[in-house]
Amino acid sequence: MTESKLYNLLSAHGITVAPYKSIAFDEKPEIDFFPAALKIESPKVVHKSEYGAVKLNIASNEQLQAAKAEIIKNVESRGVKLDASDRFIATKMMRGEELYFGMVNDDVFGKTILFGKGGVLLELYKDVGYISLDAEREEIGRALRSTKISKLLDNFRGLGFSIDGAVDFVVKLQEFIRKNPTVSEMDINPVLLTSEGLIAVDARVTFDDKADVKTRARGRSNFFDNRRVAVIGASSDPSKVGYAIAKNALNFKGEAYFVNARGGELFGKKLYKSVPELPNDVDAAVISIPGKFILQTLEELVDKNVKNVMVISAGFKEVGDLEGEQKLIDLVNKHNLNMIGPNCLGYYKGEDSLNLTFGSNNVLDGDIAVVSQSGAVLAALMDKAFQYKIGFSHIVSVGNMADLDFGDLIGMLESDPKCKAISLYVEGMSNGKTFLEAARRCKKPIYVFKTGRSNESKAAAFSHTGNLSGNYEMFKGLLESAGCIMLDNIEALIFRPALAKAKNILIITNAGGPASILTDYIVDHGKSLYKLTDENIRVLDAALPFNWPKANPVDIIGDAMSDRYEKTLEITQEFDGVDLIYVVVTPQFMTDGDKIAELLLRKWKKPVIPVMLGGSDLQKGFDLLKNNGVLSFDTLKGATELL
C-alpha cells in the first residue's frame, strides 16, 4: 500500500494525518503547506534516501517543482527508468514530540496496540504501553499511563495536552483495526504531539489473513459445585498418589466414592471395582490411573452424569504427547465437561472441606483462592500457608491446562462469596483474550505471579508444562491495565491479600540505620510511613528515653530491652491510621532477643511483623516466632517483599 493510500485510509477512520498531497508523475506540483517534504512513491525505489528521492525543507512551490525534477534526475541517474505509473507524495513537515502507536497480532492476546515514545528511543527505553483491542476508555487510559512518556500527555508543564486526546486516538485505531481485519501489523511512527493534537506523520501497515485470537465462549457449569465425588485410582498403597487423594477426600462434607479395580475397602469405605458400579449422578471425579485407561474411564463417567473431572495423571503434552492430550480435549468438549489437568495436583474447596489433591491435608479454610500451573509451587505455598495460618477458599492446580483455564476459573471464583481474593501462578496461557475479559469483569482483586520473564526460564517452563510463555512486558502491561496486580515473588500470592490494605506503616526499632534501610524498601513498595501526631509524640515521650528522635521510625534507642519494646507496642497499637507495625530488633549490647520474641508472639490488635536482624544471637527468638506461625524475617529486604 502506498503512503498516500494509507493516509487516505487512516483519515477515513478519523485519524489525523499530516497534510499531504499525492502528485502524478507529469503533474506540476502545487501545495499550500510549508515547509514540506517530497518523496517518490514507486515500487522501483525502495531505499528512497539512498537514491536521492527524498527532499526536505521545501519552502515554496518553486522549490517543490525543482525538488521533483531533482528527484527524477537522481533516480534515473542510478539507472531506474520512471514512468507515468510512478507518483510523488508531498507532506507537511511538522514539529512536535514524537510518539509511537503500533499494533501486533500476538499468539496469546491477539491484536494488541502498542504505545510509546516514537523514533529510535522506542527501542532504547522500551517504555511501551500495551492496549487490548477490547479495552474501553478507562483501561486504555491506564495502559497509556503505565508509560513514562505518557506524562507528556497529562498536561505536562501546562502544555495543554491531555490523556483524553490520546485515548480518542486509540479508540479510532481500535475501530480502524476492527474494520480492516487483514491488518496484521502496524507502525505509526512517529505520531507527533502538537498543539493541534496527535498527528500521524509516517505509517506502515502489513496485511495477512491470520485471524485475531478469539475469546472462547462455552457455556459451562460451575466447576466448584460438587456434592458427590469419585476418586478413580484410590489406592491402599501409601506410596501411591491415589492413596493420598483418597485420604485427603475423607473430610469431605458430601459423598466421596473410591474406585479401584482390585475392590475391597480403603479407610473403612467400599472400593468400587469400576466406574459403572458407581451410583448415578456423580458430580466430579478425580482420576489418577495410567494414561491408557483414561479416555475409556471418562466415557464411563459421562454415563454417571459427571460434570467435573480432574486428571492427575501425567504423560501428555509436557512429555510431547500432543495427540493424547488432544484426544482428551476432544472428549471433554464433546460432553461439555469441565476438566482440570492433565498433570495436576487436584483441587481443594474450603467451604466443603473437600481436598481432592495429593498434596498436604494441612490446609485451612479461608478466603483466598489460588490457581497454579505448577503443582510444586502450589505445594510449597500450601505448606507455607499452613505454617502462618493462612486459609484458602479454593485451590486449583491446572497442570497442563488443557481445558479449564485461568479465565474460566476467575469467572467461577468471582461468583463465589467465600472467595475474597484470587491469586494466580502463571507459566503461560493460550487464551489471553478470555483471561482479560474475565479479569475486567472481576470485582475481586486478582494477584498474578508469572514466571518465564527471561528466555532461559521460558525454556525451562516449556519443558515443564509444555506452555510457551510470551513476552512478559506485554503480559504485565495488559493484565495491569485490565486491573490485575502483578507480583514479583510467589510468597506474595498468599500474603499480599492480607497486607494489601496496609498503607501507613510504623516502625519500632532499637537502631536508626536499619530503620532507615527499611524505610527505603517500604517507599519502594509504594507504602508510606505513618506521621506521628503531636499527641502520639507526647504519649511516647512519657515512655521513651529523652533522646528518641520524636518521629517514625520510632527509635527506642540501642539500650532498649523487651520492656521498652512492650510499652512502645502497647502505645502504638492505639494510634489511629497505623495499618501495620514493623518491629526491628538488632543484636546490641543488652538486647534480650528471646524475650522480645516472646513478647511478639502475643496477639496484637494491629498486624505486627518482627524483623530479627542478625544471625546466631537472634536465631533462637527468630525460630520461636516462625515455629509459632508469626510471619517474621531476618532481613530487611525480605521483610518488605510481601507488601
Add this chain to the structure above:
Amino acid sequence: MTESKLYNLLSAHGITVAPYKSIAFDEKPEIDFFPAALKIESPKVVHKSEYGAVKLNIASNEQLQAAKAEIIKNVESRGVKLDASDRFIATKMMRGEELYFGMVNDDVFGKTILFGKGGVLLELYKDVGYISLDAEREEIGRALRSTKISKLLDNFRGLGFSIDGAVDFVVKLQEFIRKNPTVSEMDINPVLLTSEGLIAVDARVTFDDKADVKTRARGRSNFFDNRRVAVIGASSDPSKVGYAIAKNALNFKGEAYFVNARGGELFGKKLYKSVPELPNDVDAAVISIPGKFILQTLEELVDKNVKNVMVISAGFKEVGDLEGEQKLIDLVNKHNLNMIGPNCLGYYKGEDSLNLTFGSNNVLDGDIAVVSQSGAVLAALMDKAFQYKIGFSHIVSVGNMADLDFGDLIGMLESDPKCKAISLYVEGMSNGKTFLEAARRCKKPIYVFKTGRSNESKAAAFSHTGNLSGNYEMFKGLLESAGCIMLDNIEALIFRPALAKAKNILIITNAGGPASILTDYIVDHGKSLYKLTDENIRVLDAALPFNWPKANPVDIIGDAMSDRYEKTLEITQEFDGVDLIYVVVTPQFMTDGDKIAELLLRKWKKPVIPVMLGGSDLQKGFDLLKNNGVLSFDTLKGATELL
C-alpha cells in the same frame, strides 16, 4: 551572559556550537547558514517567545531581514522600547537527536557533569549519567554508558557515532569548567548528535563564587598499625560498654592497657587510674567515658604518643552538639591524629586478634573489611557472619565520621594484603571527591550499600548520625563509574565477596516451576545458567529417570528422594565451568526434606546453596541447615539476592 557571548566562550574551549551570528540593532543582517532562527538578545525581553521575539525556519537573507523587522515591531507593540544596546542572534537550525550535558556543584561531590537525553525527556526518563570533574577517559566512558541513551553513541544501527566523540566532548567541558571556576551551574540542552559530531545549540550558564569541593590531603599514619592499645573507661560493671570492650580486647596479640579512675584490677590486668600513668608509646586508645572528659583525655594521650583513637562515646553531632564535635576535630587535626567516631562501636583487626569493639566477640579472622556508619547494622552483620563462618580482616565502625572517613580508610585497606574486598555501609558522606579518588586508586573490589534513597529515609538517617544523604542516583552513578559495586541489601556486604565470582550456575530441583522462577531471578542478577554438555547429559542420564528434561535446570522429577539428590550432586560437582549449585527442594508427596537437609550439610567441592521451598514440612531441614551455618533459603527471591 548573552547567548552569543556564551557561544564564544564555549567555542574558545573547543566545544562545537551551531553556526551563529550576533547582529547589532541597526545592522542589516546577512548570514550564510539556513534554515536559521532569529532571536532578540535584550535584558528587557525575558520571555522571548511570548513577545514574538523568536522567528524560526528562516530560509533566506530577505526572510531574515523581514524577521528582524517583525521582532522589533512585536516587542515594541508590547510597550518595550528597544535601542542600540539591544542585539539579535541568528543561529542555524539543525536536526539531530537531542542530548543533554550539564553541570551542578554538589555539596558532597563538587562540580559534577550530567549527561542524558535532551529536551523534556530528561525529566521524564531520569536517564542521567554523572561524571566527576576528575574522571579520566575510561571513567567518563563508563559514566556515559550507564545511561540507556548512550547506546545511540555506540554506533547504534551503524549510524557511525562513537562514545569516543562524547568522551572528547566531556573532556572539553571539564577543561572549560576548570578554567572558569565561577561557573556554578550549566545546562547545554540540547546538544545535537549530528553526522558532524556533537553540536551545542542552546546553553545556559550561571556563575557564583561558591568554591568547588576540595579533596582532602593530610599525611596520615596507618590507622590499623597498632602494637600497644589502651582502653580508656575499662569497666568491671558488665552492663557497661567499657566492660565489653575490655573483655573483647583480651585476645589481642599485642599489649592492651586498661584505664579506670577507680583503679584495681580487671580480668587479672591492672587498671591504670589515669592516662598519665600509662607507659609511653601507646599506639591507639579506645575511649568510652563521659563526653566532658574526652578532650582532656585526648591531650593526655597525645603525650603518650598516641596516633589512633576511637571515640565510642555518643552525644555529639547526632544530638545537635556541633560545637563539641568541632572541638574534637580541631584537637585531632592539631595533633595529626587518626580518629574514628565519635558515637561508634569501635574497630576489629583479624590478623592481630584485636577486637576493640563493644560488639560481639564472636568474630572470625578472614579477608573482608567492613566499614559501617551504623553500629547496629554492623552488629547484625557480625552476628550473621559468625553464623555462616565468614571472617573479617578489618571491621570499622565510623560513627559520626568526624575525622577518618571512607576515603581515608579505603586507602589504608588497599595497602593491607590481608584484606581482599572492602564493604561499606554508607548513610552519608561529606568528602565525595576524596572518596572517589580513593576508589579509583583501589585495586580491590569495593562493595557499597547506601541507605537514604528516599526522602523519608534521608530524614531518618539524619536524625541518626547527623549526616545528610545526598541524591542517591548521583551517588550510585559516580561510585559505579569510579569502579565501586553498589548493592541493594546489607547482607550482600558480607556474602557477595565470595559469590561475586560465581558466573555460571546449575540448578538441581525436584520441580520445574520453582526452577523456572529461580532462573528468572538469576538472570536478573546478571548471572547465567551453565549449559550442560553432551557428556554431562550422558552421565546424568545414567542416574536420573528417563523423563528428566536433559537441560539445566536439572529437574530430577517430583518423586526424587535424598538418594537421587545425592547422586545428582555428586555428578554435577565434577562439571567444569559450574561455579555454584542451587539445590531446590519442594515439599512433594514423597520428599524426605530432613534427609535431604542432612545431605546438604556435607562439605561439597563447589558452593551449594539449598532452597527449602515450603513452610512447616521443610522447616526442620531448613533449621538444621541454618543452625549448622549453611547459607540456605526458604524463598526463591531471597536465594538470589546475594548474587
